[in-house]
Amino acid sequence: MTQQRRRGFLASQDGSRHLDNKMREMSYTQERLATEAEVGEQQVKNLLHPHWGRKTQKDAIQKIAKVLQLEPTDIVDPNHWYPPVQTRESTDSLVVKPSRERLSTLPNQNLPPQDNKFIGREKELCDLMRYLSEDHAAPIITVDGIGGVGKTALVVEAAYRCLEYREYGNARSDSSTLSKITCEIPLFDAIIFTSAKENRLLPDRILDKLTSQRTLQEIMRTISITLDEPSIMHENEIERIRKRLRQQKVLLIIDNLETIENKNRVLSFLYELPKTVKSVITTREQIGVCFVPIHLESLSKRESKQLIQQQADDKGISLTNEDKNNLIKASGGIPIVIYWKRGNYANTVILMI
Helix, strand or coil: CCCCCCCCECCCHHHHHHHHHHHHHCCCCHHHHHHHHCCCHHHHHHHHCHHHCCCECHHHHHHHHHHCCCCHHHCCCHHHHCCCCCCHHHHHCCCECCCHHHHCCCCCECCCCCCCCCCCCHHHHHHHHHHHCCCCCCCEEEEECCCCCCHHHHHHHHHHHHHHHHHHCCCCECCCCCCCCCCCCCCCCEEEEEECCCEEECCCCEEECCCCCCCHHHHHHHHHHHCCCHHHCCCCHHHHHHHHHCCCCEEEEEECHHHCCCHHHHHHHHHCCCCCEEEEEEECCCCCCCCEEEECCCCCHHHHHHHHHHHHHHHCCCCCHHHHHHHHHHHCCCHHHHHHHHHHHHHHHHHHC
């Protein structure tokens, strides 16, 4: 029996047999069917082998069915394809409590751990989701702003929400502040994160990062590792990677563009990727009108106060409204400065005790 735990479906036993028979009747191999349906070959295999327990996204099933002149319900149990209709009230009350620690261990993604609940940036997050959707033509989106303003945090939050939506089939979760703004969240088969940052700023010190992707070769290596396709890193690796990325929907994140070597070569690589790939770049620079930009300013006073309270709770200290206002004034609403000031303030409190 199929079960829809995420926004995807397993073929029924009868459906997989029907699919196999139809492919034989029309002389389709798995590779040819995947190519004509513009889906990954793995998704065809998943439908033919439902006992694997690997689900296939709805739009991929529709494309496969269309090529074979079938209805999706010829492949998937109709009771699972058409779920019970929920009212707006029941949908709004539905809350998922996903474990992002578990999500970070899933295959076909390499998102960094996310330690804190995301605060603020509701409009920017929804704008990013909209640009990432299939309906939007832009293949490359830039998120720019001064250092420490929260560019990486915004992009990683969006990526985790896409991963949550894919896994749990739900656009709402208590890990986000999007409780009053409706966003259409896109689905991706794979999410690849690369970063050229050389260090990490902590409240009391700066640590060198053990790995960073500062060249196109290192970015491509990260892509091959994340997709578990080490064989593509040989001669003609760029063409091999393009062919592999064409088989599925991919979100590719290029973090900290300004420290990448030979940026134009990386941008050319992104421009020439297939339409199945959406690329997001974070940068301190505004890099031209050919990209869809999202510009980040300082957090509002309300958002800054929420972030300060979160950090105080995490550190186990108590702050008065005056303390919070002083931190907001000192930080200028820049998140990384709030982290730094909070850390120094906390250490001062501990020393005084």
